[in-house]
Each structure stands twice: as structure tokens, then as C-alpha cells.
Amino acid sequence: MTTDTRPLLVELLTEELPPKALQKLGQAFAEGIRGTLAKHGLLADDSQAAVFATPRRLAVRLSAVRDQAPDQDYTEKLMPVKVGLDADGKPTPALIKKLAAKGLENLDPATLARESDGKQDYLIARGTAPGAKLADGLQEGLQAAIDGLPIPKVMRYQLADGVTSVKFVRPAHSLIALHGADVIPVSILGLSAGRSTLGHRFMCTGPVEIADANTYETTLAEQGRVIASFEARRADIDRQLQAHASRLSATLGDDPEVVALLDEVTALVEHPTVYEGQFDEQFLQVPQECLILTMRLNQKYFPLFDPTTGKLTHHFLIVSNMQTDNPVNIVEGNQRVVRPRLADAQFFFDTDRKTPLxxxxxxxxxxxxxxxxxxxxxxxxxxxxxxxxxxxxxxxxxxxxxxxxxxxxxxxxxxxxxxxxxxxxxxxxxxxxxxxxxxxxxxxxxxxxxxxxxxxxxxxxxxxxxxxxxxxxxxxxxxxxxxxxxxxxxxxxxxxxxxxxxxxxxxxxxxxxxxxxxxxxxxxxxxxxxxxxxxxxxxxxxxxxxxxxxxxxxxxxxxxxIGEFDRNAVDAVIALAPPLHQVAARVRAVTAFGLLPEAASLAAANKRIGNLLKKADGEIGNIDAARLTEPAEQALAAAVAELRPRAEAQLQAGDFAGSLSTLAQARQPVDAFFADVMVMAEDPGVRANRLALLAQLHGLMNQVADISRLAQ
Structure with missing residues (x-):
């Protein structure tokens, strides 16, 4: 076995891929291959993935890939001895079948170890298995990558033999699989791996040969006129757009549609070049939203705006897939195309205004x-x-x-x-x-x-x-x-x-x-x-x-x-379903209360009180002061009587944090009560009176939120 690690390049050349899905397709293709190779131990620990995606290709380069994975020690628990061996100690058909299923058919049954699980003896196979070979792992990874692409619908097309049909998002034309400079013999979608690809559809003639995995981007850029990296292509387009906008003393705008359009045009071009266009200023009489929408949605243009007023200007930017020293035809062609679109918008607007809304x-x-x-x-x-x-x-x-x-x-x-x-x-x-x-x-x-x-x-x-x-x-x-x-x-x-x-x-x-x-x-x-x-x-x-x-x-x-606050604090408030406009303020107050040293003890007590009240027989009545004989229950009753009006006033004033802070002052009498008083006393009258006291305390505690939800 060799421990050689070299970069691995895999590229699948296709017809034009769906632009809005290109980024996800590229990531999924790369992860399908990377994940499979990692599973088989074919990736070095420091291996890095570079993902490439253009309108006509999906590719990935992994920086450190082994020819063959390291040998793996294995231990397989097969079956009970009495099932695997007959009375003469010979292997049963069940054992032979099991070994074959595990790929261990060449193993001598006599070499199997025996171990007990405390109930019966089992046959155990131990040994060292040779590591996976790159060609086998990559073949599996290619299939996993194809199967894992996030595409709702695939197309079926016929291969050159006129008989075989395959299914993929778009027809595929070539496959590259290079480990360093060596071609890996794998195949997919009727294609056998090589080192040849195609460059830009118009600015490159003939195939492009990739010498080795590390020269992929540079060779494709210099000979094929293709920027393979989606991110690099996007950054290049953005740089050009900003430069042209600055030259025209304009901006691209800051709404989210600009970012979405930038992603989309990046998925439409392999060698982007930005040109400036313009339309008749008379169209600016139409609501600018109409003009912006038609330029972005239908033509994939970037409208430009006055940086001071934010108003639309009559200039726009074109992201072309062609670089030329004389772009007059490209610019004029796009201007001719956009004019009837804008004229339609003007006609619709003028016609609509003839009828009152x-x-x-x-x-x-x-x-x-x-x-x-x-x-x-x-x-x-x-x-x-x-x-x-x-x-x-x-x-x-x-x-x-x-x-x-x-x-x-x-x-x-x-x-x-x-x-x-x-x-x-x-x-x-x-x-x-x-x-x-x-x-x-x-x-x-x-x-x-x-x-x-x-x-x-x-x-x-x-x-x-x-x-x-x-x-x-x-x-x-x-x-x-x-x-x-x-x-x-x-x-x-x-x-x-x-x-x-x-x-x-x-x-x-x-x-x-x-x-x-x-x-x-x-x-x-x-x-x-x-x-x-x-x-x-x-x-x-x-x-x-x-x-x-x-x-x-x-x-x-x-x-x-719960994306912003502690989950328990949120649940404590939502449990009461308070007025909707108070929820956020209550959650902030409960979050602050949860940081107090009294919070944990009071939350636990509240939970305990809730459980006791659920066990009460019949309706809970009012407190009879004469029955409060224990000092701890008398102290708690006094604390409730003192704190309740203050906490309720704070609640009515919307001071939720203040109300909870007042509640925190009840900690000592609450702790003393549960330490010294038997709530479920044998005397029904005493028991009912103590439950009535706890019911009042429960109401005081849960005015802002159900604080029992804070109990860990």
C-alpha cells in the first residue's frame, strides 16, 4: 500500500445548468465526492476542498487524496457458536452465508475467535482489511454526488450508442478525474474519465487539456477563457459593476434584489464583462418600480440610481459573457431589446391611468x-x-x-x-x-x-x-x-x-x-x-x-x-399567552430575573406549588388568618400581603422587571415555609388553609410569566 497523497480534480462538463440552482448544485456535487472519499479513509486529515461551478460545469478539487486508504483492523460479531457450528464443529450453512455477506468468504472458520456476552458464546472474526482504492472510492463518490444533487426533476436523454438512456439535470459531455497528473479510470453517465474539457463557448476553440489537478483554474482561465470558481466570478462581476457605477456617479441600490441578481448573472456567464447601456429619459416618467422590475427580471440588467436622491437614472449595466475591444454591437443590441420592454411599461401605465382606481x-x-x-x-x-x-x-x-x-x-x-x-x-x-x-x-x-x-x-x-x-x-x-x-x-x-x-x-x-x-x-x-x-x-x-x-x-x-433569548424565559412568558404587544417586554424582564440569585429557588418553589395545587380536593378557598399557627406560614402570609399590591401596581404600570424584582423579595419566607411547614397536613382545614396561602403566592409569582418554566 502507498501513502502517496496528491490533489484530486473531478469535473463534469454539461449543457447549461439551471442558473438559480447552480451554487447549490456545485456544493452538493463537491460534498457527494468529498464525503464518500472521507468515509473510505481516502482523504488526508488536512485535505481541503475547492468547489467550482460555471453554467456548463460542476467540479471539485481535494488537496490531499490517497491512492489507497490505510489498512483497517476489523472485529465482526457473527453469530452464536451453536448456530454457526454443528455438533462436529463444522461451519453451518448459516455461518458460510454470513461470512460471504461480510466479504469474509476466504476466512477459515477454524480461525474464528469465541467470546461470551454473559449468556452465550459468539463467533468473532478479527483481521486486517486492505484499505479502499481511490478508483473504487471515487466511482462510488461520483454516483453519490449525482444521486445527491438537489434537483426536483431530471431529464432522460439517450447516449451516442442510440440505445442507452441516462438521467441527469442536463446532458453531460465529458468527465475529468485527475489524481495529480494521472487519470483515474472511473465513469458516469456513459462518460469515461479523461483530462480534456471545453472552454468558453465562443471565445475558445477546441478542447482544453488539463495537465494536472493543480493547474485546473489557470489552464481553464488562460486557454479556455473560463473563470471556474463561482465566488471568484461573482467578485469579479461585483468589482466591475461598482467601477462602472462609480464612473457614472451612480449606485446599484441597496435592496436585496441586487444581491439576488448578482448571484443569478454569475450563474449565467463563464467570462463576465460589464458594459454600460442607457435608455430614453422619457421613460423615467413611468413609476421607477416598473422600469426596475422589467430590467432586472426580464433582461438581467443592473439599473443605476442617483446616490443623492435614490431615483432611477437612465443608465444601466449589462453583464455580458463576451469580452471584446469594441462592444458597440453588444451595447446597442441590448439597448434595442430593452426599449420595447420599457415602452410596454409606459403604455400599460398610461392606459391604466385612464380608469380611476x-x-x-x-x-x-x-x-x-x-x-x-x-x-x-x-x-x-x-x-x-x-x-x-x-x-x-x-x-x-x-x-x-x-x-x-x-x-x-x-x-x-x-x-x-x-x-x-x-x-x-x-x-x-x-x-x-x-x-x-x-x-x-x-x-x-x-x-x-x-x-x-x-x-x-x-x-x-x-x-x-x-x-x-x-x-x-x-x-x-x-x-x-x-x-x-x-x-x-x-x-x-x-x-x-x-x-x-x-x-x-x-x-x-x-x-x-x-x-x-x-x-x-x-x-x-x-x-x-x-x-x-x-x-x-x-x-x-x-x-x-x-x-x-x-x-x-x-x-x-x-x-x-428563542433565536434571541433564553428558551426557558420565552416559554415562561408564552405559557401565559399575555397580550401580544407585551410579550417581548415580558421576555426581557424574565431574562433579567433569571440572572438574580433568588430566581432558581423561587422557580423550583413555584413548580412545587403548582404540583401541590393540582392535588387539591375541590375548590381552593380564602385564607383564614386564625388557622395560620406556624411562624413560617405566618411570615409567608405577611410577605404575600405586603408584596402583592406593590407587584400588581408595577404590573399594571407595565414595569414587568420591577414586578419580578418585587417577587424576588419573597425568597426567604418561601424557603422557610417549605423547610418548616407540612402543607398536606392531616387536618383538612389546616391543609386547605395552607393550600389557599400557596394559591395566593402562586398567583403573585405568575403575574408576568410562569416562572416554574425557569426551574432546571
């Missing part, structure tokens, strides 16, 4: 929202009813809330939204502004599709928050009510997102001063969901829907909070 509401009666929930117009009427009540509760402009809800879905019938569904709400806001609708209404239409509210709600934004809440409450109750609650990863109606949106709205209403920290209202989650349920026909929504949705929302909140 309010006049489109009636058309919603012909658009089905869901076959069990009726049309979009019926949905609008439900949202209007919810929005009006919320506005009344919050002291907002009821008429503005009703108007916003009436117009919220009207742009669904517009030409622009028909072409670009992503612009729902945005176009409604533009059309409403053009119709002279109040600014509060325009703002509400623009904000209605946000994922969450991320700033305290101001008076100017209250109508928008009202519509935001009403729409999500109607969605949650309606969709859940017809049996379409999320299951596993399936959530086609976005109920998880709607729940998180509602949570953010309650948080930001509280931050804006519309929901007091000490009060349940004026708007409560339970009241909101009940209100939404009443807007549906009586037979449409099952009676338990509101409770189920409420539980679902608190569970979403729990999942969100």
Missing part, C-alpha cells in the same frame, strides 16, 4: 380569491369591516381606513399588475395618488404587502398599519378556517408570514404608543381574530379556528424569540 373595484367581483371563500370583492368587504373596527379601537380615521381597504386590491385588474404581479399595491398607490386620494390612503396601499412593520407606528402611518393588520387577520382566519393550515414546509398562502406580520404590527403599535404596556387593549389579538371570524358566513369558519390561529401565532412568536 375606484372604478376598478367592481371588477374584483369577477376575480376568484378562493373557491371556498368567494371573490376578491367579497374579501375586500370583509377587510373593510375589520379595518373600520380597528380604526375605531385605535382612535384612527375610520373613513380613511375604510377607503384604503376598499381600494387595496383594485389594481389587480390593471394592465401593469397583470404584466408584473410583483407590483401589486405599488401600482395601486401610484394610481390612487393620481386620482387625488388622501395621502394616508396612498401610503396604506403602498405598504400593504410588506412582510413586516419595522418602525414605530406614527399618526401618519396608522391607516397603513390598520390595513396591514386587517388584511392579515382576514387571511389567517379564512384560509385556516377552510382547512388549509400550514403543514410541514407547505404554506402556499403564506400564513406563517402573515402571523409574523401581525406580531410585528402589535410590536410597532406598542412602540408608537397606541397600545399601552399595561393594558390588553384597545386592540387585542383575541378580539381581532374574533372580529375577523364574524365577517365570514356563520357556517364557513369552524368554532375552534380563532383559538387555533391564536396558538399558531404565539408559536410563531416563540420560534422568533
Amino acid at each position: 375606484a372604478a376598478r373595484v367592481e371588477q374584483l367581483g369577477t376575480i376568484v380569491y378562493h373557491n371556498k371563500l368567494g371573490t376578491q370583492l367579497e374579501r375586500v368587504e370583509r377587510v373593510r369591516a375589520i379595518a373600520r373596527t380597528i380604526a375605531e379601537q385605535l382612535g384612527s380615521d375610520v373613513a380613511a381606513a375604510d377607503r384604503a381597504a376598499l381600494l387595496a386590491k383594485a389594481d389587480l385588474g390593471s394592465n401593469m399588475v397583470g404584466e408584473f404581479p410583483e407590483l401589486q399595491g405599488i401600482m395601486g398607490a401610484y394610481y390612487a395618488a393620481g386620482d387625488g386620494e388622501p395621502e394616508a390612503v396612498v401610503h396604506a396601499l403602498r405598504e400593504q404587502y410588506r412582510i413586516r412593520l419595522d418602525a414605530p407606528v406614527s399618526a401618519e402611518a396608522l391607516t397603513a398599519a390598520t390595513l396591514f393588520i386587517a388584511e392579515r387577520a382576514e387571511t389567517l382566519i379564512g384560509i385556516w378556517g377552510i382547512g388549509l393550515a400550514p403543514t410541514g414546509e407547505r404554506d402556499p398562502f403564506g400564513l406563517r408570514r402573515a402571523a409574523l406580520g401581525l406580531i410585528s404590527a402589535f410590536e410597532q403599535l406598542a412602540a408608537g404608543g397606541w397600545l399601552a404596556a399595561s393594558a390588553d387593549g384597545p386592540l387585542s389579538l383575541h378580539g381581532l381574530l374574533s372580529l375577523a371570524a364574524k365577517t365570514f358566513p356563520a357556517d364557513k369558519i369552524p368554532a375552534d379556528t380563532c383559538n387555533d390561529v391564536r396558538t399558531f401565532i404565539y408559536e410563531r412568536y416563540r420560534n422568533q424569540l
